[in-house]
Amino acid sequence: MRLLAAMSGGVDSAVAAARAVDAGHEVTGVHLALSPAPASLRQGARGCCTLEDARDARRAADVLGIPFYVWDFHERFADDVVDDFVSEYAAGRTPNPCLRCNEKIKFAAVLDRAVALGFDAVVTGHHARLSDGVLRRSVDSGKDQSYVLAVLTPEQLALAVFPLGESTKADVRREASTRGLAVADKPDSHDVCFIADGDTRGFLARRLGERPGDLVDAESGAVVGRHGGAFGFTVGQRRGLRIGHPAVDGKPRYVLSISPATSIVTVGPAPMLDVTAVHAGPPVWTNGAPVLPFEGTAQLRAHGAVSGARAHLVRGRLVVELQEAQRGIAPGQAVVLYAGDRVVGSATIESTG
Amino acid sequence: MYLDHAATTPMLPAAIQAMAEQFARVGNPSSLHAAGRESRRVVEESRETIAAAVGAGPNEVIFTGGGTESDNLAVKGIYWSRRDADLRRRRIIASAVEHHAVLDCLEWLGKHEDADVTCLPVDALGRIHPAELRAAIEEAPEDVALVSVMWANNEVGTVQPIRELAAVAHEYDIPFHTDAVQAVGVLPVDFTASGVDALTLTGHKLGGPVGAGVLLLGRDVACTPVLHGGGQERDVRSGTLDTPAIAGLAVAVAGAVGDRSARSARLAGLRDGLVRGVVQRVPDAVLNGDPGDQYLDGGPTRLPGNAHLSFPGCEGDALLMLLDARGVECSTGSACSAGVSQPSHVLLAMGASVDRARGSLRFALGHPSTDADVAHLLDVIAPVVDRARRAGMAGTRRESVSVREHTTGADRSEAGGPAR
Incomplete structure (x- = not known):
């Protein structure tokens, strides 16, 4: 088959591409540029779209001896993932941008383009098993990514290949090292890739502006604090509430619900969650x-x-x-x-x- | 099939040989002993060879590390000297279609050195009109530090009326720089006859090594150094002279200029066949830039090896990838290390739409190009364009057909549709 390997510059997608090559497929590597102005270097474990990541992906493709290109999807990513992320928070919800990216970018816009350009399927380094149209958890429960792939339709899954599902992350790293891939020891990426400094609240405040409101205790109905924007909270959050006084019952308070219309964030004790x-x-x-x-x-x-x-x-x-x-x-x-x-x-x- | 000679072109065997001979020797051209003198002799003979080939005096040849360095030295150095001589002179006039080696200097000077940049518009063929330069100068002639206009455009191949533009600048005693990296060895470039004050050329576009270039700088043109150190090159450029590269550069310049006329005619013929063939197979393909059927200062109005075409409905990078897979190596015109390709500023300046700018390819023929290269491209271009057209503009903000298909699939599933 002619396969398009989406290569983030991380160890998983590099080994996934390598296995596709070993399986005898004609593989082309593609790194997705998702930021309009990529930074030169990675900051910690965040992000996968710096020039350093693109270079890591390119070097892996060199080692595998496959053609490599950068595909610019930053506009679609901005529309379908970043804007969605912001508007979901603004509406008081807690989005999962990785899931949205799989649904709208990797297995939609990228897949569409790949198929139109003559590829039979897209290979990624997701930790999940897929055979005969059945998607299953990875054998590595700690790294399983089936949750963020569960948005995919049978039509999308029919054009996806996940070569890593039968391996643990440790196996993948060992294999990368054996194959001479320099990304073998690269740290896992986590957090939201498009918020380089990891400050989600600050990112949202820049996009949405400050929208001050009250923190209200669900049991007493009392206003127990003020906040700069309801979008800065997520249900179940305990830290960063800055409630002035301990609650009457002395128990910690958690965010129970968020009402963007009134900017009221309701807090309460854990059992109410x-x-x-x-x-x-x-x-x-x-x-x-x-x-x-x-x-x-x-x-x-x-x-x-x-x-x-x-x-x-x-x-x-x-x-x-x-x-x-x-x-x-x-x-x-x-x-x-x-x-x-x-x-x-x-x-x-x-x-x- | 390598059709990207405007990015870089293979070295001439004679240039490789000249470099290999120098690599085997020791000697710093600035040293006073016999080995140093021998290296110095190679450098000075190379300087004379280059000067003779491009109509300059040997003292006007400043060796640099390539085109980007020469452009930086000319634009920044002449700006600084002119401004320091008269603090009113803070304006730089340049065309909108300059290479980034010039444009980014202008942006930097604007941000850090208080320069004002006046951008000269181009017409639909990418050409600057001398009347536009005159009008730009006339806004405030005493403010202008320098004018910089490239000899021929690296993307669309349009040749500029450099002699006439330089004459306009000189009416106001304003120095004129031209980036001629695409022109030397391809067009009749004569430094003295052109009247320009500074001219950039580089080795690897004409069969010489990468990392070796020249700034031709008139004897009486003041230019503040960018690199400080030993002052090896007329106190304008410092750094140990790279004898092997300079030797290779000289052989390449002499070789390229020597057979320029025959090679350019041959390449223009190949290029016309390429354009004709592509348009026959892809009727809505459009040639960008000057058609090249006129003469200007003794040469054609378009770079003879350049064919820059737009393919409506296609993305340039999709075309490039599909052609690459079929053994045809070309360029979308404006390489971008960030991977996020911006639509070409050259095409946008010519009035093209963003979509047309995105859907463009540059085929650049060079000294080794043959009929077979063009024939191979013509064999594959029609199916490649078909394929790329189906892929459309995915990645940009347009909805693609199959995204809707996926959504339909989801809708079916939502309604509890049948299992596959």
Whole structure:
């Protein structure tokens, strides 16, 4: 097959491309330029779109002996991922930009372009297993990325290749080293790639301006503090609330909900974060709709806990009842349904109960 | 099939040989002993060879590390000298289509040295009109530090009326610099006859080594150094002279200028066949820049090896990748190390739309180019353009057809559609 390997400059995508070459495919490496003005050097573990990352990707492609190009997707990324991120926070939700990037950029805009240019599929270094249209968790539970791939439709998955799902991250690093890939020891990237300094609140404040409001205690109804913008908070957050006085019951306070219209951020004790049901939007089934109601497990955050779950549709929207109460579940995140390690589908959380 | 000779072109065998001979020797041209004197002799003979080939005096040849350094030295150095002699002179007049080696100097001088930049517009063919220069000077003649206009454009190949433009500047006693890296060895370039005060040339565009260049600088043109040190080159440029590179450069300049007329005629013929062939196979392809069917200062109005074409509905980088996979190496015109390709400032200055600017390729023929190179390109161009057109402008803000297909897929799934 003619495969397009998306190469971030990290170790995973380099080894994924290498395995595709070994499997006898005709592989072309592409690094996605997602920032309009990429910085020269990486800062810590953030970002994957500096010139240094592009160079790392290019050097890996050199070692593999494959052609390499940089594809400029910064406008689409700005529209579909960054703007979405900002408007979701502005609406009081907590978006997952990696998931959005997979849904709209890597397995949509990039995939489209690849297919149009004559490629049969796109290879990435995601830690997940995919065969015969079935998406499953990686064998490395610590690195499993099936959660951020659960937004993909069967049509998108049919054109994706994930060569790393049967390997642990440690295996991948060892293999990179054996192959002479200089990125073998490169730190994992985490945090939001387009916020170079890691200051999400500052980034949002620059985009949205200050929107001061009250912090209100859910139990007493009292105003317990002021804030510069509701967008700076996420459900389940404890640190950085700057509540002047301890709560009456002496227990720590957490963000329970965010109301962008009134700029009110409601806080309360931990038990009030407990969620036993989520109401989500229309689901995307990764391999066709399951028998409903669906009995399996649900994951509600990247790297979050898993709960037994029962899911059904109400007027085309997904409702999930959880066997064990979960905390810190924010609207905007995805609820992903699993049958064992198999990804069944996902939907965006709209409200919790 | 290498069709990117405007980026760099293979070295002439004689230039490689000249360099190899010097690599095997020791001697700093500034040393006073026999080995130094021998190196100095090679440098000075090279200087005389180059001077003779481009109509300059030997003392007007300043060796540099290449085109970018020569442009920096001319633009910054002449600006500083002219400003220091008269503090009113803070204005630099340059064309909108200059290479970044000039444009970025202007931007830097504007930010850090209080320079004002007056940009000369170009017409739809990319040409600067002397009347525009005159008008720009007339705004305030006493303010102008220098004028810089390239001899021929590296992207679209349009040749500028340099002799006439320099004459206009000289009516006001303003020094005139030209970046001639694409012109030397291809067009009749005579430093003295052109009347320019400073001229940039570089080795690797004409069969010499990368990293060796020259600034031709008139004897009476004041120019403040950029690099400070030993003052080896007329106290204008410092740094140990690179004897092997200079020897190779001299052989290449002499060789390229020596067979210029026959080679240029041959390349123009190949180029016309290329353009004709492409337009036959892709009828909506458009040639950018001057068609090259006129004469200017004894040479053609377009660089003979340059074919710069727009392919409506295609992205240049998609075309480049597809051609690369089929063995045709060309350029989108403006390489960008950041990977985020900006639409060409040259095409935009010529009034092209952003889409047209993005959908362009430059094929640049050079001394080794043959009929077979052009024939191979013509064999593959039509299916490549078809393919790229289907890929469209993905990545830009336009919705592609298959994104909608994916959305449709999602809709089906949302409605609990059938399993695959």
